[in-house]
Amino acid sequence: MSFSWAKPYEPKHPVMRWLDERLPLPRVIYGAIGGGYPVPRNLNYWWNFGVLAGIFLTIQILTGIVLAMHYTASTTDAFNSVNQLIMRDVNAGWLLRYAHMNGASFFFLVVYIHMFRGLYYGSYKAPRELVWMLGLVIYLLMMATAFMGYVLPWGQMSYWGAQVITNFFSAIPVVGDPLRVWVLGGYAPDQAALTRFFSLHYLLPFVIAGVVILHIWSLHIPGSGNPTGVDVKDERDTLPFHPFYTAKDGWFAAAFLLFYAIVTYFLPNYLGNPDNYIPANNLATPAEIVPEWYLLPFYAILRSFTADFILPAKLWGVVAMFSSILLLFFLPWLDKSAVRSGAYRPVFKRFFWLLVVDVIVLGWVGGSPVKPLTVAVGQVAAAYYFLHFLVILPLISRFETPLPLPSSITESVLDHREAESLPPSAARRRTKAATAAAE
Amino acid sequence: MATKAGSAEVSQTAGPIDEGDGFRRRDYLKIAAVSFAGVGGLAAIAPLFVQIAPSADVLAQSTTEVDISKIQAGSGIKAQWRKQPLFIRNLTPKEIAEADSVPLSDLRDPQTLEERTLPGHKNWLITLAVCTHLGCVPLGIVPSENRGKYGGYFCPCHGSQYDTAARIRQGPAPKNLVVPDYSFTTATTVLIGSKGSK
Numbered sequence A: 001m002s003f004s005w006a007k008p009y010e011p012k013h014p015v016m017r018w019l020d021e022r023l024p025l026p027r028v029i030y031g032a033i034g035g036g037y038p039v040p041r042n043l044n045y046w047w048n049f050g051v052l053a054g055i056f057l058t059i060q061i062l063t064g065i066v067l068a069m070h071y072t073a074s075t076t077d078a079f080n081s082v083n084q085l086i087m088r089d090v091n092a093g094w095l096l097r098y099a100h101m102n103g104a105s106f107f108f109l110v111v112y113i114h115m116f117r118g119l120y121y122g123s124y125k126a127p128r129e130l131v132w133m134l135g136l137v138i139y140l141l142m143m144a145t146a147f148m149g150y151v152l153p154w155g156q157m158s159y160w161g162a163q164v165i166t167n168f169f170s171a172i173p174v175v176g177d178p179l180r181v182w183v184l185g186g187y188a189p190d191q192a193a194l195t196r197f198f199s200l201h202y203l204l205p206f207v208i209a210g211v212v213i214l215h216i217w218s219l220h221i222p223g224s225g226n227p228t229g230v231d232v233k234d235e236r237d238t239l240p241f242h243p244f245y246t247a248k249d250g251w252f253a254a255a256f257l258l259f260y261a262i263v264t265y266f267l268p269n270y271l272g273n274p275d276n277y278i279p280a281n282n283l284a285t286p287a288e289i290v291p292e293w294y295l296l297p298f299y300a301i302l303r304s305f306t307a308d309f310i311l312p313a314k315l316w317g318v319v320a321m322f323s324s325i326l327l328l329f330f331l332p333w334l335d336k337s338a339v340r341s342g343a344y345r346p347v348f349k350r351f352f353w354l355l356v357v358d359v360i361v362l363g364w365v366g367g368s369p370v371k372p373l374t375v376a377v378g379q380v381a382a383a384y385y386f387l388h389f390l391v392i393l394p395l396i397s398r399f400e401t402p403l404p405l406p407s408s409i410t411e412s413v414l415d416h417r418e419a420e421s422l423p424p425s426a427a428r429r430r431t432k433a434a435t436a437a438a439e
Numbered sequence B: 001m002a003t004k005a006g007s008a009e010v011s012q013t014a015g016p017i018d019e020g021d022g023f024r025r026r027d028y029l030k031i032a033a034v035s036f037a038g039v040g041g042l043a044a045i046a047p048l049f050v051q052i053a054p055s056a057d058v059l060a061q062s063t064t065e066v067d068i069s070k071i072q073a074g075s076g077i078k079a080q081w082r083k084q085p086l087f088i089r090n091l092t093p094k095e096i097a098e099a100d101s102v103p104l105s106d107l108r109d110p111q112t113l114e115e116r117t118l119p120g121h122k123n124w125l126i127t128l129a130v131c132t133h134l135g136c137v138p139l140g141i142v143p144s145e146n147r148g149k150y151g152g153y154f155c156p157c158h159g160s161q162y163d164t165a166a167r168i169r170q171g172p173a174p175k176n177l178v179v180p181d182y183s184f185t186t187a188t189t190v191l192i193g194s195k196g197s198k
Helices: A014-022 A026-035 A045-070 A078-089 A093-120 A129-151 A154-172 A177-183 A193-219 A243-264 A293-305 A315-333 A345-366 A373-398 A409-413 A416-420 A424-438 B025-050 B093-101
Strands: A037-039 A238-240 B064-067 B076-081 B085-090 B122-128 B151-154 B161-162 B168-170 B184-185 B187-193
Touching: A014 A026, A026 A093, A037 A243, A045 A093, A045 A193, A045 A243, A078 A154, A078 B085, A093 A129, A093 A243, A093 A293, A093 A345, A093 A416, A093 B025, A129 A154, A129 A193, A129 A293, A154 A193, A177 B076, A238 A243, A238 B064, A243 A424, A243 B025, A243 B161, A293 A345, A293 A373, A315 A373, A345 A373, B064 B076, B064 B085, B122 B187
Parallel strands: none
Antiparallel strands: A037 A238, B064 B187, B076 B085, B085 B122, B151 B161, B161 B168, B184 B187
């Protein structure tokens, strides 16, 4: 749908032709992830993580559906339905649960890599602003889903996580406390909260899948970006998604899933918190309460506000935490540089890596106990996070001199003089010969 | 596929590297890779299917011990075994005689009362209380209920009639009521679900 040279779907089998005339679903699939979607030929491995995120969403939905067949959403039975029934009695239940637990972590891992890919290569810039914003919607939905899923086993971390997260609402002036009671259906997390979290935890992944379709749809209007950030100019700049990127994505997914399988089989609880193997106790908070690793940077931002300043510290923390994500919606307008790719932006590139370090520091602070040093480091890192997006990025885009861009994607990957001097058809013939020789 | 003549794509053409019989190295690699991934994929989704089977806690309910000392002749009790209802009936000599007098050729599912009870315990008729038609619980375990034309059990759902050996005599059910494995642990207790060590 994006380029004039995109191959139209031509059904080979009469059954497919019959279907295509009545319901052009095969045509849509062919144009989206088949030979009918031209993709820049110079994508590097950072471009594999979108497909991987889709794979992990699928893994989470499949394992989640079967886990829900055995799980009991009741404050008295939930803990045992997970830790006795699923972990010991159900056939392969332990594997399904560990796959789901670690699948959540890996889903976030690939999504973070996917997002930082977007930040480095300017994937959020025109004409792909909406792709970026829909991605952020997916990310917010993922965080809500992950949080509610974490509550379901009804262990100590589940319970106190629910208590802490729902208390974010109580920071809102005037309506905060009644709002929190309304959200929980009670004064503390209990049966009403557990049942609604289970219901929503089952629902939201399908909402995510719907937004993923919009995300891909809006991406396929301009077509995929690429590491040079230069627009596709002609047919030589692209390859059909199938078989070229299906093969590359397929092999990379197999390799990455191996990494996931190793963690699931040999370190299944490495990313989890042992306190969640203690049944929920509404009278005793665990000594140290930490969220899952993928939420730690935001947790650090939340804890950075220790003193009241006009507004209560509690409100500042919650506002800052939500703002840290919401401001990303404005990123396409904060970074005004016309050059997309960080590879051609020497100043931006340095600050990009500084941001990566800053987020890792925030994550470390979020996972550490509250001490004067960690709080101070967290405050500096949280301040820098906002400084990066609100001050540094707009300034860089005004003063930076970007490096010269290649005139086309083909030029950036092939021998320069050859690509420039030859007409398209001649270049194609030469490439054909070169590929054949390589074979 | 990769060598489609006239393809407009630059490097989709792998080149005519034939090895005589038209089978290229690329074809071999493709088949090997896809088969390998296919087998791995099947193995990976196996847990999604094996989890459906009964779990260990369900299988642990496989035997049930029942005290039968209080059951009067001519009456019976309902028990539970693997969450299924069970009839334990103490037959009267008259009911035994009725069952024995039926010629096997009259039966839809021919079986004698001896074959449906344990030796020395011919008066103890133990069957699942699950009609073999569509699974309702038949009436007739106590004398006050409708026992049907043959004095055994009557299924109210679709009118199947069983005789005093719980054999199907009339109605849509295809088979006699099922006799589970069981054994007498003492003169007055039975262990349902186990044939016993003898």
